[in-house]
Amino acid sequence: MTDARFEAVCAFDRLIPGRGVAALLADGAQVAVFRLADDSLHALSNRDPFMGANVMSRGLVGDRGGEPVVTSPLLKQAFALKTGECLDDPAASLEVYAVEVADGEVRVGAKVAVGAAA
Amino acid sequence: MSKRLVVIGDGMVGRRFLEAVTQRDPSWDVTVLCEEPRPAYDRVRLSAFFDGVSAEELSLASDLDGVTVRLGEAAVAVDRDAKVVRSASAEYPYDKLVFATGSYAFVPPMEGADLDGVFVYRTIEDLEAIKARAAGRRHGVVIGGGLLGLEAANALTLLGLETQIVEFAPWLMARQLDEAGGGVLKQHIEKLGIKVDCGTGGTAIEARDGRLHMTTNRDGLAFDTDLIVFAAGVRPRDQLARDCGIAVGERGGITTDLSCATSDPDVYAIGEVAAMEGVCYGLVAPGYSMAEVVADRLAGGEATFPGADLSTKLKLLGVDVAQFGAFDGPLATTYLDPANGTYAKLVLSDDAQTLLGGMLVGNAEPYPLLRASVGGKVPGNLADLLSSGEVEGTLPDAAQVCSCNAVTKGQIMGAISEGCCDVAEIKACTKAGTSCGSCVPMLKQLLAEGGVEVSKAVCEHFTQSRAELFDIVKVTGITTFSELIARHGTGAGCDLCKPTVASILASLGGGHILDGEQAALQDTNDHFLANMQRNGTYSVVPRIPGGEITPDKLIVIGEVAKEFDLYTKITGGQRIDMFGARVEDLPKIWRKLVDAGFESGHAYGKALRTVKSCVGTDWCRYGVQDSVKMAIDLELRYRGLRSPHKLKSAVSGCARECAEARGKDFGIIATEDGWNLYVGGNGGFTPRHADLLVSDVDSETLVRTIDRFLMFYVATADRLQRTSKWVEALEGGIDYLREVIVDDRLGICAELDAAMAEHVANYADEWKGVIDDPEKLQRFVSFVNSPETPDPSIEFETVRGQKFPAGTTARSHSGPVLLGTPERK
Numbered sequence: 055m056t057d058a059r060f061e062a063v064c065a066f067d068r069l070i071p072g073r074g075v076a077a078l079l080a081d082g083a084q085v086a087v088f089r090l091a092d093d094s095l096h097a098l099s100n101r102d103p104f105m106g107a108n109v110m111s112r113g114l115v116g117d118r119g120g121e122p123v124v125t126s127p128l129l130k131q132a133f134a135l136k137t138g139e140c141l142d143d144p145a146a147s148l149e150v151y152a153v154e155v156a157d158g159e160v161r162v163g164a165k166v167a168v169g170a171a172a
Numbered sequence: 173m174s175k176r177l178v179v180i181g182d183g184m185v186g187r188r189f190l191e192a193v194t195q196r197d198p199s200w201d202v203t204v205l206c207e208e209p210r211p212a213y214d215r216v217r218l219s220a221f222f223d224g225v226s227a228e229e230l231s232l233a234s235d236l237d238g239v240t241v242r243l244g245e246a247a248v249a250v251d252r253d254a255k256v257v258r259s260a261s262a263e264y265p266y267d268k269l270v271f272a273t274g275s276y277a278f279v280p281p282m283e284g285a286d287l288d289g290v291f292v293y294r295t296i297e298d299l300e301a302i303k304a305r306a307a308g309r310r311h312g313v314v315i316g317g318g319l320l321g322l323e324a325a326n327a328l329t330l331l332g333l334e335t336q337i338v339e340f341a342p343w344l345m346a347r348q349l350d351e352a353g354g355g356v357l358k359q360h361i362e363k364l365g366i367k368v369d370c371g372t373g374g375t376a377i378e379a380r381d382g383r384l385h386m387t388t389n390r391d392g393l394a395f396d397t398d399l400i401v402f403a404a405g406v407r408p409r410d411q412l413a414r415d416c417g418i419a420v421g422e423r424g425g426i427t428t429d430l431s432c433a434t435s436d437p438d439v440y441a442i443g444e445v446a447a448m449e450g451v452c453y454g455l456v457a458p459g460y461s462m463a464e465v466v467a468d469r470l471a472g473g474e475a476t477f478p479g480a481d482l483s484t485k486l487k488l489l490g491v492d493v494a495q496f497g498a499f500d501g502p503l504a505t506t507y508l509d510p511a512n513g514t515y516a517k518l519v520l521s522d523d524a525q526t527l528l529g530g531m532l533v534g535n536a537e538p539y540p541l542l543r544a545s546v547g548g549k550v551p552g553n554l555a556d557l558l559s560s561g562e563v564e565g566t567l568p569d570a571a572q573v574c575s576c577n578a579v580t581k582g583q584i585m586g587a588i589s590e591g592c593c594d595v596a597e598i599k600a601c602t603k604a605g606t607s608c609g610s611c612v613p614m615l616k617q618l619l620a621e622g623g624v625e626v627s628k629a630v631c632e633h634f635t636q637s638r639a640e641l642f643d644i645v646k647v648t649g650i651t652t653f654s655e656l657i658a659r660h661g662t663g664a665g666c667d668l669c670k671p672t673v674a675s676i677l678a679s680l681g682g683g684h685i686l687d688g689e690q691a692a693l694q695d696t697n698d699h700f701l702a703n704m705q706r707n708g709t710y711s712v713v714p715r716i717p718g719g720e721i722t723p724d725k726l727i728v729i730g731e732v733a734k735e736f737d738l739y740t741k742i743t744g745g746q747r748i749d750m751f752g753a754r755v756e757d758l759p760k761i762w763r764k765l766v767d768a769g770f771e772s773g774h775a776y777g778k779a780l781r782t783v784k785s786c787v788g789t790d791w792c793r794y795g796v797q798d799s800v801k802m803a804i805d806l807e808l809r810y811r812g813l814r815s816p817h818k819l820k821s822a823v824s825g826c827a828r829e830c831a832e833a834r835g836k837d838f839g840i841i842a843t844e845d846g847w848n849l850y851v852g853g854n855g856g857f858t859p860r861h862a863d864l865l866v867s868d869v870d871s872e873t874l875v876r877t878i879d880r881f882l883m884f885y886v887a888t889a890d891r892l893q894r895t896s897k898w899v900e901a902l903e904g905g906i907d908y909l910r911e912v913i914v915d916d917r918l919g920i921c922a923e924l925d926a927a928m929a930e931h932v933a934n935y936a937d938e939w940k941g942v943i944d945d946p947e948k949l950q951r952f953v954s955f956v957n958s959p960e961t962p963d964p965s966i967e968f969e970t971v972r973g974q975k976f977p978a979g980t981t982a983r984s985h986s987g988p989v990l991l992g993t994p995e996r997k
């Protein structure tokens with residue numbers, strides 16, 4: 055896949071399983087990219103909707119009832135990695151981005167409509 | 173012409189009335205006759221005058237529009253036909269008149285009661301006179317052992333006098349307490365060196381050789397003393413009303429109805445002088461209600477006196493005494509513990525189902541709960557309640573549990589009954605526990621009270637408690653989270669179990685916390701070895717052992733803060749915090765700090781924080797041991813020790829306790845012969861004083877005991893359980909703890925000692941481990957694809973000459989608040 059809208063952000067090996075990194079996209083958007091223990095990838099908006107700081111990439115990942123989640127490092131709300139929904143407050147959510155690995159590189163694409171990603 | 177209102181008496185109640193009436197109906201033209209040389213002051217806190225609180229600080233007066241206060245001018249007559257009040261110098265016509273003349277101290281008819289050196293206890297002038305008399309003298313007698321008498325006795329001891337109480341009733345505080353309660357109170361008071369004779373009355377006083385001699389009704393009992401204070405009750409000041417023909421009660425006081433009107437509809441009486449339907453109230457709260465009633469009536473309202481709650485709770489001479497509701501009733505249950513000096517009595521309905529009232533001496537902790545329960549069901553188990561004063565889980569519904577979000581117990585219980593069955597669900601439904609998190613332990617208790625079994629399981633991924641996981645890791649030798657969860661848990665883990673396991677692995681000697689798989693487990697703060705702040709920046713806290721720091725190191729901190737533009741603040745833990753560091757600057761900042769000899773202060777970790785110290789023998793004239801050196805030694809010994817929650821300590825050089833050691837997880841106070849060790853103290857949300865574990869031990873024993881205490885805690889406590897809660901939860905409490913770590917009852921001391929020895933031997937500074945490791949340094953960037961770019965969304969503003977997160981000013985001021993003088997150009 056060589057969709058022009060995908061941007062390479064770093065080597066896949068750079069990611070620690072179970073943690074995230076942040077990337078700055080060309081249009082100025084900040085995206086948090088997580089690698090899970092099974093090597094799957096998730097990309098979501100890096101901005102904590104509760105405090106407004108760009109820190110989601112530094113949250114802990116895990117699961118809640120089997121649903122993969124990331125927990126905000128500030129006030130600890132959990133967000134579903136697949137849909138961006140906040141499990142502690144239905145009014146809040148993170149945007150979800152397309153993400154893939156090509157030639158050993160992690161590449162982030164466009165925003166995905168929530169639901170479609172699930 | 174505006175309506176004229178005259179008020180006689182500017183006391184506590186009179187003043188409240190003035191405030192209420194000017195607020196509701198400013199059209200009154202008000203004159204107040206104030207006999208005392210100063211306007212109203214806080215008589216209830218009168219005794220604070222002896223603690224150094226000045227008359228100005230006690231003042232309740234403020235300028236009120238439309239009110240003229242005639243200071244030092246007493247009303248001497250009222251002419252109701254002419255509707256004027258007369259003072260010695262002037263006449264004041266009124267349309268409405270309010271008596272707020274209060275009470276006078278009752279002095280029983282006794283020969284010599286008017287001698288120099290005999291006082292009452294009612295006004296600031298009385299206290300000034302007592303103080304002047306007491307100077308250079310040594311003995312005082314208080315006549316009266318009620319509330320007022322005990323306050324007066326306290327005052328005399330504060331003035332340095334040997335004090336004797338003489339009470340006519342058979343026991344102290346006979347109006348509030350029964351005989352057993354009065355007895356326990358007497359024990360407490362005698363322990364303070366105050367002598368008490370009950371069932372005794374003075375008969376005559378005479379002056380002898382510049383002192384006083386008082387005889388009593390008991391054969392052979394007489395006192396030679398320097399001053400005598402009458403505190404034998406009060407009487408309403410109703411003479412003026414009597415003189416002008418207003419009706420007074422049989423036992424004194426101006427008779428009023430529930431609207432506070434007297435027999436003359438244009439005249440009201442409020443406060444202690446009023447005999448409301450025949451009853452005089454000697455407390456300020458009913459007086460305040462009366463003030464509001466009359467203010468409402470004068471504004472055309474219909475208010476009536478709502479009745480009075482005469483419950484009292486006070487600390488007299490350091491002793492808690494409380495009385496609430498009915499004094500006696502069909503059924504009473506009592507609890508007496510002479511050893512600890514506590515007494516409690518609950519008065520119940522004859523079916524024992526309804527609480528009618530009661531009294532508490534020595535421990536008044538259950539008072540708020542009990543008072544709130546009067547007229548309702550007895551809260552909780554009677555025996556527990558009376559013996560321990562434990563009120564947990566039995567709070568009234570109106571009690572606020574989460575103060576951040578103003579959520580009451582009632583709301584939480586409601587959520588539980590609608591099906592919330594864990595803390596997360598309560599958080600989602602009620603918002604309780606979602607801010608600072610301090611109330612979460614209380615939420616768990618309420619779940620238990622609501623019948624929901626609260627498991628000690630760490631989270632949904634592990635059914636075990638933290639202590640059980642600790643044992644599993646120790647026994648199996650598992651060294652990774654993935655193996656532990658695969659063999660003993662389920663799923664992928666979460667923000668609860670991952671850091672917990674990381675901490676256990678670290679406690680059991682797991683190498684650098686950012687090594688290998690461990691890095692993925694650490695909470696954000698541990699992951700970056702710094703505390704994340706609200707805007708995504710970090711704080712930097714170098715260790716300053718014992719709070720001692722050289723000028724050169726201070727300069728380094730100043731230089732680093734300047735170079736990286738950091739906000740600086742002295743913390744509550746005797747060190748310096750630098751805030752606002754960008755993630756990519758952290759390694760550069762720490763490179764400079766490490767080069768200057770600083771280490772990580774672990775402000776981010778569940779680990780030892782600080783060991784505070786006082787200057788001790790080094791400088792202080794009172795110090796008896798070298799508290800600074802001990803604090804530094806302990807801080808260096810336990811630095812980096814990972815534990816279920818943070819650990820704090822302090823060392824004070826003498827019993828004055830300037831380092832606040834008893835508020836710490838382990839606190840040390842120097843004695844002439846060595847050290848006292850206290851454990852299980854806490855500040856924070858639920859403060860608790862630490863308990864004495866061992867006393868007068870030498871330094872070596874001290875350190876060994878702390879080693880064992882810490883290792884036993886690390887091995888057995890629950891996740892995020894501070895030592896205070898842990899000690900409380902140990903069956904057998906502090907005594908059991910002593911048996912285990914001092915007497916080695918379980919035979920585990922050698923193991924605990926070895927574990928600590930290993931920790932001490934293997935300690936290495938975490939920050940040094942990072943800045944020397946290129947791989948670990950990689951993560952300290954804002955953007956993985958643009959390592960040089962700082963996060964452009966982080967902005968700052970300047971406040972008080974330092975940088976703050978943007979929006980600080982907007983957050984801290986809802987409207988303009990001016991605390992200083994505006995700068996002038």
Ligand code: SRM
Pocket residue numbers: 610703704705711712713741742743744745746747748749775781782818820835836853854855856857858894
């Ligand atoms: C900086 C400081 C306030 C200050 O400006 O003085 C502070 C700041 C924080 N405190 Fe504190 N506490 C500070 C002294 C205290 C003290 C006083 C003391 O240690 O003598 C207490 C009460 C004593 C005690 O802990 O028993 C205190 C009781 C708490 C608590 C409540 C703990 C409890 O058991 O109830 C928390 C919340 C927690 O740990 O769960 C807390 C949590 C925090 C956190 C970590 C909150 C957070 O997650 O952001 C703050 C981190 C600041 C940072 O980023 O560096 N802080 N905090 C003080 C740092 C001391 C130091 O040098 O390390």
Ligand SMILES: Cc1cc2nc3c(=O)[nH]c(=O)nc-3n(C[C@H](O)[C@H](O)[C@H](O)COP(=O)(O)OP(=O)(O)OC[C@H]3O[C@@H](n4cnc5c(N)ncnc54)[C@H](O)[C@@H]3O)c2cc1C
Pocket residue numbers: 180181182183184185186187205206207208215216217218219245246247248272273274275293294295320323409412442443444445453454455456457459486
């Ligand atoms: C040491 C002490 C401790 C106390 N502790 C408590 C407590 O813990 N809780 C509690 O509820 N209550 C306490 N009280 C009682 C409380 O102070 C009174 O209930 C309260 O002050 C009553 O207010 P008042 O305005 O009716 O009378 P006061 O405060 O006595 O005011 C009456 C004022 O009227 C003035 N006055 C009298 N006659 C005239 C006149 N003819 N012309 C002009 N002025 C006149 C008096 O000089 C006085 O200033 C305590 C009292 C004392 C002395």
Ligand code: SF4
Pocket residue numbers: 786787788789792793794795796799824825826827828829830831
């Ligand atoms: S605790 Fe004692 S030694 Fe330490 S400063 Fe205070 S008075 Fe001095």
Ligand code: FES
Pocket residue numbers: 573574575576577604605606607608609610611612
């Ligand atoms: S008190 Fe409940 S969250 Fe702070």
